[in-house]
Amino acid sequence: MSDTKIDQTAAPSSDPATRRARRASLPRHAKVRVAKREVADPAAAFEVLDLARIAHVGFVDEGRPMVIPMLHARIERTLYIHGAKATRIVKGMQDRAPVCLTVTLLDGIVVARSAFHHSMNYRSVVVHGAVRHVVGDREREAALVALTDRLLPGRWDEVRPMTDKELAATGVLAIEVEHITMKRREGPPVDDEADYALPVWAGVVELAETVTAVTPDERLAPDVPLPRSLRGPGAAEAPAAPASSPGLSRGRGAA
Template sequence: MTETPTASSDRLPPHARIRARKRAVTQEADAWAVLDRVALSHVGFIDDGRPMVIPMIHARIGETIYLHGAKATRIVKRLGASVPVCLTATLLDGLVLARSAFHHSMNYRCVMIHGTARQVSDAEEKHQALVALTDHLLPGRWDEVRPMSDKEERATGVIAVDVEHITMKRREGPPVDDAEDYALPIWAGVIDIAKRAVAVHPDPALDATVPRPASLDAFLEARGEASASKGDKT
């Protein structure tokens, strides 16, 4: 089994240093790469003295994370001023099945970010964030769609998280059993889990003459999943 060596990180906050470092990853580039791949992150904050965790669309510009939400949502209302937040993003790579239930695990890559969140009010920063958020879902999509109206932009809340600390944990490799269990006639191994597109479903209201966008073709081709679009007749 491959285990990432233990090491400290200058960007790991004091209150997070008590976390187990057995699978800590200290290369920031690896952490940013995982964050860029994950479509959905979970954002934790305190609301009226109670912890809250909300799934949100995110995008990154440099070392600033942008979060999307309607202005009426709780997190946008609460985060009008600068407040501390914690954001996590996880890629599940495999199910690890050991000979003992005790040693079952998962192969994964998980990024944790601590930072200060603020509501974006600057018009240019907000516009750039909305472009990044749209293209995070499907690269190149912003240039293919109708631009947002002023009314739509006003109705959309954008939160910026200025990253203060970033850390990542990862597990990979086969199960690790007790030495005496390896001889047991019990199957053990790893089930790889891959995220992939399985089908493309055009909007039923879409005119049949409208061609499929280049962003979608590029998305499928990049993942070797062109066959996923067989049900798409456009």
């Protein structure tokens, strides 16, 4: 067998032999079972990572498998997660420890003519890599900016800086991507040929994420306008909105 290393994050090749070599070079844990649903383009996989709001991070702690939902951010081919230094994933992880990170975007419910063929339209990504603790001040700040702006683009510049105490209590982990795979299902249900004549409704229920309300905090200082991070890039300065303004719901906030 050739010792040539295949770059798993490189652009996909149209050459069948190269694509077969890529699949063969993958370790077993990084292979896609249903090949027809694999998306071989790493750029598409990174795009899904950037769209997903929550990642599930798998690791081993004291011999037990653990999976934790976490906010993630990407800078080029490095993923970042963070948490209090006392948390299990930050405190217990050693540099170069293997981790697995997954995200899924649900695009639709596939309604078939039989229970067996019901499915979902989705885009999912699995990342395998090695973790390291981020200790350099410059990289830590870049990671924290990226993580904050993943919640609302531009939010970091709108809020007060983190204090030294907050920085000292926060651990930042980097995951260097070693293998990244993407799967996608799209389109209508695929029923047994004999079932297409059945008087049973079939199709796709399209799904999308949406904002339902923007609720101001009950302790919001007077005359604070809606920030640019909530109004979108290029928006004009907004006046402070009273609680009864259309588009804003005012209710009891979380404690």
